[in-house]
Amino acid sequence: MKHIDSFLGGIYSSLVNSLMLFEKPRKEIFKSNYQPAERPRGHNLLPAKNGEEPTMQFLLEIVEILTSYIRKTFDRSTKVLDFHHPHQLLEGMEGFNLELSDQPESLEQILVDCRDTLKYGVRTGHPRFFNQLSTGLDIVGLAGEWLTSTANTNMFTYEIAPVFVLMEQLTLKKMREIIGWPNGEGDGIFSPGGAISNMYSVMIARYKFFPEVKTKGMAAAPRLILFTSEHSHYSIKKASAALGFGTENLILLNTDERGRVIPADLEAKVIAAKQKGYVPMYVNATAGTTVYGAFDPINEIADICEKYNMWLHVDGAWGGGLLMSRKHRYKLNGVQRANSVTWNPHKMMGVPLQCSAILVRERGLLQGCNSMCAGYLFQPDKQYDVTYDTGDKAIQCGRHVDIFKFWLMWKAKGTVGFEQHIDNCLDLSAYLYNKIKNREGFEMVFNEEHTNVCFWYIPPSLRSLPDGRERRERLHKVAPKIKAMMMESGTTMVGYQPQGDKVNFFRMVISNPAATRSDIDFLIEEIERLGHDL
Amino acid sequence: MKHIDSFLGGIYSSLVNSLMLFEKPRKEIFKSNYQPAERPRGHNLLPAKNGEEPTMQFLLEIVEILTSYIRKTFDRSTKVLDFHHPHQLLEGMEGFNLELSDQPESLEQILVDCRDTLKYGVRTGHPRFFNQLSTGLDIVGLAGEWLTSTANTNMFTYEIAPVFVLMEQLTLKKMREIIGWPNGEGDGIFSPGGAISNMYSVMIARYKFFPEVKTKGMAAAPRLILFTSEHSHYSIKKASAALGFGTENLILLNTDERGRVIPADLEAKVIAAKQKGYVPMYVNATAGTTVYGAFDPINEIADICEKYNMWLHVDGAWGGGLLMSRKHRYKLNGVQRANSVTWNPHKMMGVPLQCSAILVRERGLLQGCNSMCAGYLFQPDKQYDVTYDTGDKAIQCGRHVDIFKFWLMWKAKGTVGFEQHIDNCLDLSAYLYNKIKNREGFEMVFNEEHTNVCFWYIPPSLRSLPDGRERRERLHKVAPKIKAMMMESGTTMVGYQPQGDKVNFFRMVISNPAATRSDIDFLIEEIERLGHDL
Structure with a gap:
């Protein structure tokens, strides 16, 4: 149990104690029960005979991994992502090998694979993830999805x-x-x-x-x-x-x-x-x-x-x-x-x-x-x-079944809860718009506060350049460069794109219930920090 | 904690004990933290301030519900379904109300809703569920789906x-x-x-x-x-x-x-x-x-x-x-x-x-x-x-993201594990085919053992009838009647349909890893039991 987090340590050590009631050390359950000759399908999980115990243990270990991930996702000191290039992940990262093989892996390795999958992914529920129209991680909705998968219909x-x-x-x-x-x-x-x-x-x-x-x-x-x-x-x-x-x-x-x-x-x-x-x-x-x-x-x-x-x-x-x-x-x-x-x-x-x-x-x-x-x-x-x-x-x-998580969230929030969430998102957009519309180094793509806030960051080196081809060409490269640095530092994520004759600009959208004004502030300061010397 | 199951009682009572470390009675966490005036969104789950504790507690309660469901699903003494007509479920079943409302419900009620959703659903992983081409509940695949929902990308x-x-x-x-x-x-x-x-x-x-x-x-x-x-x-x-x-x-x-x-x-x-x-x-x-x-x-x-x-x-x-x-x-x-x-x-x-x-x-x-x-x-x-x-x-x-559960299952089973599963399914089909091809009261739609076994059950009252319109019309009604009784008794489920000029017959398919020969035997005996007096 190397991966226990301090917060849940209490819960899980009790859990492990109670698993001991089953009178088998877990290493044995997870590793030794695999007998290649008779059971190439591997592992004694249900529907295998006497599969209840290892099944419950396995699922609770999975839940430990997931709940630990969830807590970190909401913790601003955690990175949004730990970026690696495709070739790096394909070559394999310390014990994380994406290749499929003929023979089964141990359940221990499956748990490691789950941890690594999350480790090298992107925390779309992180308060500073603004990259897509879909962000955030609603806990009731998540519970709804877990139930949906379990019902598997x-x-x-x-x-x-x-x-x-x-x-x-x-x-x-x-x-x-x-x-x-x-x-x-x-x-x-x-x-x-x-x-x-x-x-x-x-x-x-x-x-x-x-x-x-x-x-x-x-x-x-x-x-x-x-x-x-x-x-x-x-x-x-x-x-x-x-x-x-x-x-x-x-x-x-x-x-x-x-x-x-x-x-x-x-x-x-x-x-x-x-x-x-x-x-x-x-x-x-x-x-x-x-x-x-x-x-x-x-x-x-x-x-x-x-x-x-x-x-x-x-x-x-x-x-x-x-x-x-x-x-x-x-x-x-x-x-x-x-x-x-x-x-x-x-x-x-x-x-x-x-x-x-x-x-x-x-x-x-x-x-x-x-x-x-x-x-x-x-x-x-x-x-x-x-x-x-x-x-x-x-x-x-x-x-x-896409309905259940939505239905369950509606039950939990009520219509008024969705209303408050929408109002919060638009309030934050307005906050961002008002924050940067007259800020040095920022230029709005259009002037009107709304769900989406689109803007250019103009590094100091470009501020005195007259409008024209050179400025446009250089400005076009600013957002991609800042975005690449953001991803490599893992601090936040926001989208950019050109549109029509407008060169690359940032598009900020807020749908994340975890985002606050301080996260908006952070994003702007991060853009300034990363883009200052471009 | 009315719904604790005996098997997991040990685990969950330890879990509850360790939750006590948080020094708030759970009733308070789940019920009293809802303050309509300030927090119409309801509940102190993350990303709410100090939301970690209620979040972990809520998710673990959900997992308790799901693991209890999973264990029962693999238990042959559990019914495959608890059938109700649409109007019955719409009218509301003892505290289970499908209607959405403006105001939020308590998390206690959300947990009840989750239990009831499973209670009135169909256990597609049950060893005696043969109704569709997709059956069974693979535990590693399920873990993969839980992770997929958590990653939410x-x-x-x-x-x-x-x-x-x-x-x-x-x-x-x-x-x-x-x-x-x-x-x-x-x-x-x-x-x-x-x-x-x-x-x-x-x-x-x-x-x-x-x-x-x-x-x-x-x-x-x-x-x-x-x-x-x-x-x-x-x-x-x-x-x-x-x-x-x-x-x-x-x-x-x-x-x-x-x-x-x-x-x-x-x-x-x-x-x-x-x-x-x-x-x-x-x-x-x-x-x-x-x-x-x-x-x-x-x-x-x-x-x-x-x-x-x-x-x-x-x-x-x-x-x-x-x-x-x-x-x-x-x-x-x-x-x-x-x-x-x-x-x-x-x-x-x-x-x-x-x-x-x-x-x-x-x-x-x-x-x-x-x-x-x-x-x-x-x-x-x-x-x-x-x-x-x-x-x-x-x-x-x-x-x-549909890939992860599949990738994870492939890791856990290996190619050989999938092979064994497929071979098992086809062995069971062959077993069924050979069991009924000469059994009294059964008639094959075609003669060849294969993935699908299609057959009529002929109740005693029809066995002496000559082939002709009356027999066909009466036989057409047999499978639907048996299926309705099966669903109402909740013991097993298998599909039926007509095809071309062939009147309603049963189509038996096996993809469920939990199914064994005894479940095939059960299905056949159940058809005989339910259809004998038709």
């Missing part, structure tokens, strides 16, 4: 996931109520991420207007045109390629300086498409773009969609969480006019990965679009009400 | 999932070696289930032959025809609908009495399609059909694919696991000639859900087909070798 039928299927239905209804659809009517499903949820929206829209495509293919439809912001998520483009529309038939819409779609540009492009004889079919309005955090004007876009009979999808993968906040939900005004909405609780709401919903206003479309009525799975002659067998609505067959 | 970049990205690459290479592609060259990705893996195969095939569809849509291609067995998985049909081919352009192939594609039928249909001016593009050969467990003759199909320049996909979602067995892998002879292979370790190999791979022989196609080069995620100017950022190959953006 599949969402396709009520038969094998009765409780989870009902939880999904109730939670989707609640989400639809929050969107503002009357009585929460409509449909929906949890999917493996926002990209797939967005793909669903395009499929359903096509089915609504051209149901014959399901059987006859795209040849049965005229040339169909999709519209989305030039700042929108690349999954809309992926969907247009995958589903047979072609990326050239996805028209990108111009945005204002703040990254919001300009409705007049949409209307002009719709008219232009119609003049060519094409059929404008689908518009995606983004609620919270990936880089700027922009909210497209849904009401004005909805007016145009109604006028030209187009499907309106709102991609609220990132910004959908704002619907939980009475203070901030106005950013999505008009969302109830959407035909479908993507909303990822695993982003701003802090639910563990993955948890994404596609919500549809009209009931029956999901089913109509995707059902194939496989007799071996969706038997009509079961003893219970088979309308609860919702699997045939999905493009998946087996479907991971 | 995303597969799109090396930057935030360095270890997992490398594990995925090494494991996919190993799988390609086992398929038999030279040096394990090629490509692949883990996807959210076999249906999506199959969808990938169709997309990639289309990209290989008609890359312009990515940008111009299906209009840029001639009428493309796909072929698959009439017994194949419905996901091929779902893919043909979703991707814009149309289900009418998916031609179903006739099968022999054993459910295997008849190669001559494929060739005839290819020629017929060509004569109409269509382009035969893609053939799916199934290695292990869902109902019969049939293996299509891959070599003969590959000959036809080569002759007519078609993509050959092998859907080994179910049967792919046989590749691990030197004794049984001959069933997939010719698989190395496939252009792509679906292989779900979460089925016969017993990896927890979900874990499905799509493997592709030609490198670069996955990337070419799906990449959209989103600058905010896949920056080319990072400090490490960005060829390890594999996310742009996927149709997903965020992607759940």
Whole structure:
């Protein structure tokens, strides 16, 4: 038990004492029970005979490793990551060998592998991890995932996931109520991420207007045109390629300086498409773009969609969480006019990965679009009400249980708890925005406080350079250099990217419930420290 | 601590004693720390100040619930399920209320909710659960999932999932070696289930032959025809609908009495399609059909694919696991000639859900087909070798870490351990087949021992009836009735379905490592007991 942490030492030494009641030294249980000749499968874990004891011991050792990791994750004196290059990890780190072999390893080695996997990973729950839209580690959500893995079932039928299927239905209804659809009517499903949820929206829209495509293919439809912001998520483009529309038939819409779609540009492009004889079919309005955090004007876009009979999808993968906040939900005004909405609780709401919903206003479309009525799975002659067998609505067959952790967090926090979390995140963004907007060495990409704060850090050596090609080229290299140093020192992580004609800038997003103002301060000071001499 | 089990009583009472070291009675920690006014988010779990202690305590209580569930799952005296109808669960069961509310619940209630969620669910790891292709609960795999949830990261970049990205690459290479592609060259990705893996195969095939569809849509291609067995998985049909081919352009192939594609039928249909001016593009050969467990003759199909320049996909979602067995892998002879292979370790190999791979022989196609080069995620100017950022190959953006549990199980079992597991499963199938093939009251759907054993139980009242409409109609109702009684008594679970003109029959599949001959005996006796008086 070399890896016991001081904090839990009390718990675990008691635990070990009680394991002694089993009257076998653990070394023996973990090492000697492996008898290659008879049991090449190795180890006496369940379902092996007398497997209870080693199983419980093994799982408790795993839990020791995990709880130790969790405590350190929330401790600011721990690094966010211990960076190594791919070739270093591939060559093997002191006893950590990624290669798979023919023969089993001992459970002792498995425990070491688990520790090392965590050691060389990235602590996405660390208070100073700001790198992605999904950050943080909610303890109740985590418990929910542990239970989900233990239940190890599949969402396709009520038969094998009765409780989870009902939880999904109730939670989707609640989400639809929050969107503002009357009585929460409509449909929906949890999917493996926002990209797939967005793909669903395009499929359903096509089915609504051209149901014959399901059987006859795209040849049965005229040339169909999709519209989305030039700042929108690349999954809309992926969907247009995958589903047979072609990326050239996805028209990108111009945005204002703040990254919001300009409705007049949409209307002009719709008219232009119609003049060519094409059929404008689908518009995606983004609620919270990936880089700027922009909210497209849904009401004005909805007016145009109604006028030209187009499907309106709102991609609220990132910004959908704002619907939980009475203070901030106005950013999505008009969302109830959407035909479908993507909303990822695993982003701003802090639910563990993955948890994404596609919500549809009209009931029956999901089913109509995707059902194939496989007799071996969706038997009509079961003893219970088979309308609860919702699997045939999905493009998946087996479907991971993504609902439970979300449902459990909702129980534990209440709607008000999610609201407070969203409000906190936006307060911190405002704090950051106000902190740096006039700070020497910082330049904002746009001026408006919001979910995302985008900025350049200008090292002293560039501050006196006039705007022009040289300054731009040098500035473009600043964020990647600072990011690389951050990762190598392991102190914090934040994303950067170029956008359009704007050279690399930092994009700061806050969804981490562990982050505080002091962490924001730390990030800014760290950027200054690392970037000062560039 | 009402729910302590006798076995773990020793451990947990010691645990509770050591928690007392924290000098706060647990009731106080769990109940009184909730102060609605200041902390509507509820509870003092991390990242709350002084949150370590309640966090550790809460997680250990969760682990107590889960380990107790695990032990009972492997105990044959425990029921497989405690069946309730949807309306019963929706109405609420003694303190278990599925509705979400605005205000938070206490952590005590959260623990109760977790217990109840498991109580009203289905024990898919129970030795007598045979209902799906995915059964069993591997302890090392489970530990891997717990760690995965704790790491809570995303597969799109090396930057935030360095270890997992490398594990995925090494494991996919190993799988390609086992398929038999030279040096394990090629490509692949883990996807959210076999249906999506199959969808990938169709997309990639289309990209290989008609890359312009990515940008111009299906209009840029001639009428493309796909072929698959009439017994194949419905996901091929779902893919043909979703991707814009149309289900009418998916031609179903006739099968022999054993459910295997008849190669001559494929060739005839290819020629017929060509004569109409269509382009035969893609053939799916199934290695292990869902109902019969049939293996299509891959070599003969590959000959036809080569002759007519078609993509050959092998859907080994179910049967792919046989590749691990030197004794049984001959069933997939010719698989190395496939252009792509679906292989779900979460089925016969017993990896927890979900874990499905799509493997592709030609490198670069996955990337070419799906990449959209989103600058905010896949920056080319990072400090490490960005060829390890594999996310742009996927149709997903965020992607759940499905690799770790599989990698960890492979470490713990070795290749030989998987082989032994597969051999055991097939031995048990053979045992069942031989047990009932001449048993009174049983009739085989086909005669050949294999992964799947399909049979009718004929109650005494039907045994003397001549074959004909009445017998068929009555027999059709037997399996559903027995299944309903099984579920209500909770003793075991097995699937049934009709197939073609065959009325409802039982489909027995064995992937559960906990199952033994005595469980097979139990199943048969239970069917006889429940069905005797029908």
